[in-house]
Amino acid sequence: xxxxxxxxxxxxxxxxxxxxxxxxxxxxxxxxxxxxxxxxxxxxxxxxxxxxxxxxxxxxxxxxxxxxxxxxxxxxxxxxxxxxxxxxxxxxxxxxxxxxxxxxxxxxxxxxxxxxxxxxxxxxxxxxxxxxxxxxxxxxxxxxxxxxxxxxxxxxxxxxxxxxxxxxxxxxxxxxxxxxxxxxxxxxxxxxxxxxxxxxxxxxxxxxxxxxxxxxxxxxxxxxxxxxxxxxxxxxxxxxxxxxxxxxx
Amino acid sequence: xxxxxxxxxxxxxxxxxxxxxxxxxxxxxxxxxxxxxxxxxxxxxxxxxxxxxxxxxxxxxxxxxxxxxxxxxxxxxxxxxxxxxxxxxxxxxxxxxxxxxxxxxxxxxxxxxxxxxxxxxxxxxxxxxxxxxxxxxxxxxxxxxxxxxxxxxxxxxxxxxxxxxxxxxxxxxxxxxxxxxxxxxxxxxxxxxxxxxxxxxxxxxxxxxxxxxxxxxxxxxxxxxxxxxxxxxxxxxxxxxxxxxxxxx
DNA sequence: AAAAAACTGAGTACGACGTACTCACTTTCT
DNA sequence: AGAAAGTGAGTACGTCGTACTCAGTTTTTT
Numbered sequence: 001x002x003x004x005x006x007x008x009x010x011x012x013x014x015x016x017x018x019x020x021x022x023x024x025x026x027x028x029x030x031x032x033x034x035x036x037x038x039x040x041x042x043x044x045x046x047x048x049x050x051x052x053x054x055x056x057x058x059x060x061x062x063x064x065x066x067x068x069x070x071x072x073x074x075x076x077x078x079x080x081x082x083x084x085x086x087x088x089x090x091x092x093x094x095x096x097x098x099x100x101x102x103x104x105x106x107x108x109x110x111x112x113x114x115x116x117x118x119x120x121x122x123x124x125x126x127x128x129x130x131x132x133x134x135x136x137x138x139x140x141x142x143x144x145x146x147x148x149x150x151x152x153x154x155x156x157x158x159x160x161x162x163x164x165x166x167x168x169x170x171x172x173x174x175x176x177x178x179x180x181x182x183x184x185x186x187x188x189x190x191x192x193x194x195x196x197x198x199x200x201x202x203x204x205x206x207x208x209x210x211x212x213x214x215x216x217x218x219x220x221x222x223x224x225x226x227x228x229x230x231x232x233x234x235x236x237x238x239x240x241x242x243x244x245x246x247x248x249x
Numbered sequence: 250x251x252x253x254x255x256x257x258x259x260x261x262x263x264x265x266x267x268x269x270x271x272x273x274x275x276x277x278x279x280x281x282x283x284x285x286x287x288x289x290x291x292x293x294x295x296x297x298x299x300x301x302x303x304x305x306x307x308x309x310x311x312x313x314x315x316x317x318x319x320x321x322x323x324x325x326x327x328x329x330x331x332x333x334x335x336x337x338x339x340x341x342x343x344x345x346x347x348x349x350x351x352x353x354x355x356x357x358x359x360x361x362x363x364x365x366x367x368x369x370x371x372x373x374x375x376x377x378x379x380x381x382x383x384x385x386x387x388x389x390x391x392x393x394x395x396x397x398x399x400x401x402x403x404x405x406x407x408x409x410x411x412x413x414x415x416x417x418x419x420x421x422x423x424x425x426x427x428x429x430x431x432x433x434x435x436x437x438x439x440x441x442x443x444x445x446x447x448x449x450x451x452x453x454x455x456x457x458x459x460x461x462x463x464x465x466x467x468x469x470x471x472x473x474x475x476x477x478x479x480x481x482x483x484x485x486x487x488x489x490x491x492x493x494x495x496x497x498x
Numbered sequence: 499a500a501a502a503a504a505c506t507g508a509g510t511a512c513g514a515c516g517t518a519c520t521c522a523c524t525t526t527c528t
Numbered sequence: 529a530g531a532a533a534g535t536g537a538g539t540a541c542g543t544c545g546t547a548c549t550c551a552g553t554t555t556t557t558t
Contacts, residue, residue, distance in 0.1 A: 005435070006435055006439060008439050009435075009438070009439050009442070016503075016504050016505070016554080016555050016556060017503090017504050017505030017506065017553085017554060017555065017556095018504090018505065018506055018553055018554040018555075019506095019554080020505095020506080021506085021507080044543080044544065044545080045544085045545065045546080046543085046544080046545095054507070054508090055507050055508045055509075056508085056509090056545095056546090057507075057508075057509080057546075057547090057548090058506080058507045058508075060546075060547095061505080061506070061507080065545085065546085066544095066545065066546090115364075115367065115368055118364065118367060118410070118413045118414065118417065119364055119413070119417050119420075120417055120421060121414075121417055121418050121421045123436065123439070125443065128440065128443055128449065128452065131451070131452065132448075132449045132450075132451050132452055135451035135452075135454075135455070136450075136451050139451070144458065145451075145454055145455045145458045146458070146464055149455075150464060150469050150472055150473075151472075153411075153414070153469060153473070154407070154411070154469075154472060154473030154476065154477075156410070156414070157407055157410035157411035157413075157414060157473060158403070158406055158407040158410055158473070158477070159410065160410040160413065160414070161367070161405070161406035161407055161408070161409040161410025161411070161413070162402075162403070162406035162410070164367045164368070164406075164409065164410070164413075165367065165370075165402070165405070165406060165409070168367065168368050168369055168370055169370050171368075172369060172370050186254070186255055186258075187372065189258070190255060190257050190258050190372070191377065193258070194374065194377055199381075200377065200381045201381075201385075202380070202381050202384035202385050202388065202394075203377065203380065203381050203384075205384075205394055206384070206394045206398075209393065209394045209395070215395055215399060220399050220402060220403075223399055223400075223403060224399075224402070224403030224406060224407070224477070226480075226484075227403065227477060227480035227481045227483075227484055228403075228407070228473070228476060228477045228480055229480070230479075230480035230483060230484065231475075231476035231477055231478070231479035231480030231481075231483070232476045232480075234476075234479060234480070234483065235475075235476055235479065265525080265526050265527065265532075265533050265534060266524080266525060266526065266532090266533050266534025266535065267523095267524050267525040267526080267533095267534065267535055268525080268535095269534095269535080270535090270536080293514080293515065293516085294515080294516065294517080295514085295515080295516095303536070303537090304536050304537040304538075305516095305517090305537085305538090306517075306518090306519090306536075306537070306538080306539095307535080307536045307537070309517075309518095310534090310535070310536080314516085314517085315515095315516065315517090
């Protein structure tokens with residue numbers, strides 16, 4: 001019961017016995033390298049062990065399940081969200097915007113991250129640093145901790161949601177092996193068959209205006225992020241007013 | 250090349266031969282029933298076939314891969330987002346808010362939906378109806394189709410992101426087999442060990458204020474959604490102004 | 499310095515998975 | 529009526545996560 005059932009509380013190195021051949025960090029690095037190069041599904045315990053020059057089952061000395069490998073990967077890479085200079089912008093809006101963009105850049109650099117992180121609670125040291133940093137930006141606003149958490153939670157919900165849908169599209173394209181034009185044409189011909197029923201006037205307009213993709217995906221990301229931050233800022237009390245996150249709804 | 254490589258364009262029933270014992274819809278229903286009761290990972294082709302009273306490989310007459318089963322599930326359930334009355338609120342903000350809440354309700358009713366939908370582009374008939382409905386709500390605003398898509402994309406990004414993080418927490422709790430209190434205590438003791446380093450003043454404050462969970466998760470969802478809709482509405486041109494989604498950033 | 503305790507990494511094995519392939523059979527079109 | 533084209537069942541293969549065993553090594557204790 002007092003045992004260390006949590007990855008992050010379990011000591012990396014036991015009190016006695018020979019020193020391990022590698023470390024959790026090395027394990028995470030190796031896994032990240034595989035996932036970056038060949039995608040998440042290329043990671044198997046056998047493959048990972050082979051890359052590390054270890055026996056497959058030896059990995060279970062460092063980690064109790066494959067899932068914990070994923071935990072290590074996520075927490076390691078989440079560290080990249082954090083700006084390198086200790087003191088980010090004073091303005092909290094600029095601070096959160098910066099964090100959001102860093103998150104976006106990181107998730108695009110490691111396309112496996114967004115789906116993986118979305119499916120598990122963030123619990124490692126780097127996630128803690130991230131939370132600490134985000135809350136620190138809101139310190140001067142005079143909100144309760146719960147209000148702050150709600151606020152940054154909303155921003156990260158948007159960021160994760162947006163990037164995931166963006167990546168899902170890219171992934172589907174990659175897996176289909178088609179060119180973008182081919183895929184669009186295929187999708188379009190299905191849409192056309194729906195339009196033929198006469199029940200989809202907006203989709204019909206969509207195929208006619210045909211611009212598509214004229215606004216880059218960076219701009220789309222910025223649009224939603226900026227609107228959300230605008231809305232949050234507008235809803236904050238000018239000074240000690242009654243309009244904090246708690247009183248919404 | 251003119252072949253039907255897409256699930257939705259492939260005719261369900263071929264021109265000749267005996268009639269199938271069941272339908273794609275029945276397949277989707279069976280899969281949804283399993284996932285609702287036992288989770289996504291309980292779905293295997295063998296299990297699905299057994300539930301349908303069919304041979305395992307017979308499923309591949311209806312679907313070319315397991316992934317297409319997931320496509321069917323997602324599109325089927327996405328249908329539940331749509332309000333049953335043809336004419337939703339006139340106000341576009343109320344319309345989108347309603348859609349967002351319907352999505353939330355559906356995703357909570359089918360906890361496997363959010364992670365699954367996030368990982369694949371929406372391409373089926375019900376997704377098309379959803380897009381049609383959402384765009385229809387914005388018709389009177391005088392935006393271009395791309396601007397509309399950006400707008401509703403932002404809202405759905407938030408909705409998906411929020412619900413996924415909410416479900417991830419619940420899932421982790423379920424899988425750990427602990428009570429909420431136990432899990433919180435465990436998490437807390439890790440946080441405490443970090444705080445002991447003195448580098449986490451905000452987290453320290455967090456443990457002290459200790460309220461936690463005083464704001465329900467429905468309220469948190471509403472907070473971000475309402476702020477986002479506020480921000481979008483505020484950024485719209487009063488009438489033909491220069492401030493549409495396109496000119497952001 | 500010696501003995502005991504504890505951890506190491508490699509190997510083997512198991513059950514479950516997605517799905518390719520084969521084949522006797524049934525339905526529908528000509 | 530015959531032929532074409534579909535049907536569902538069965539078997540088989542390769543891969544996965546991981547439980548278990550065991551000889552060997554390292555560290556702590558006496």
